[in-house]
Amino acid sequence: AQTVTQSQPEMSVQEAETVTLSCTYDTSENNYYLFWYKQPPSRQMILVIRQEAYKQQNATENRFSVNFQKAAKSFSLKISDSQLGDTAMYFCAFMKRPRQGAQKLVFGQGTRLTINP
Amino acid sequence: SAVISQKPSRDICQRGTSLTIQCQVDSQVTMMFWYRQQPGQSLTLIATANQGSEATYESGFVIDKFPISRPNLTFSTLTVSNMSPEDSSIYLCSAYTLAGEPGGQETQYFGPGTRLLVL
Secondary structure, rough: OOEEOOOEEEEEEEOOOOOEOOOOOOOOOOOEEEEEEEEEOOOOOEEEEEOOOOOOOEEEEEOEEEEEEOOOOOOEEEEEEOHHHHHHHHHHEEEEEEOOOOOOOOEOOOOEEEOOO | OEEEEEEEOOEEEEEOOOOEEEEEOOOOEEEEEEEEEEOOOEEEEEEEEEEOOOOOOOOOOOOOOOOEEEEEEOOEEEOOOOOOOHEEEEEEEEEEEEEOOOOOOOOEEEEEEEEEEEE
């Protein structure tokens, strides 16, 4: 079974700073996807970024980027030039690459990120 | 990405009653999922909703408690039956898009959630 661990329950930074959220996972699979989702106080789960395990290049989406280390099973999220609207719970998630049908997401416990003005 | 809506957005219910949550996707998707998020917790999968067949439930969740319907490729419902205060949670549906579907990637997109409080 896959497990996802987020070792930082809470983090807090000043606006415009850069922050890195950690995520490690355990799997015996070789083909899979990794995700970061953001859940602001509205409770909507918003996809932040997606990484395909078979791609060596780290995914980037504007101010969001990942450091994907497959051998170490590490998948950290870097937020550059943080903004007040980045305040949210951030969940790291794992999904096996489906051979047939779909696969469930396995979530970490989340990191509560607060951006201070 | 797929756009997903849920109804109701929140509800307060009495114990022993049932609530049906609706999930609508703006495009046809192969798979839909239902998750539960208990207060202060992460998300836990309840079941996978398959169109044209019975839902597949995760360990700890049973059809009698959480019956699911999936009548077509854009819609699903989850019923929380015979509710107790322990059922107070946020219930989220998600849509799984394949490479050939709108969204274009193997990704799950989420609805806004239904916040349920059982008294």
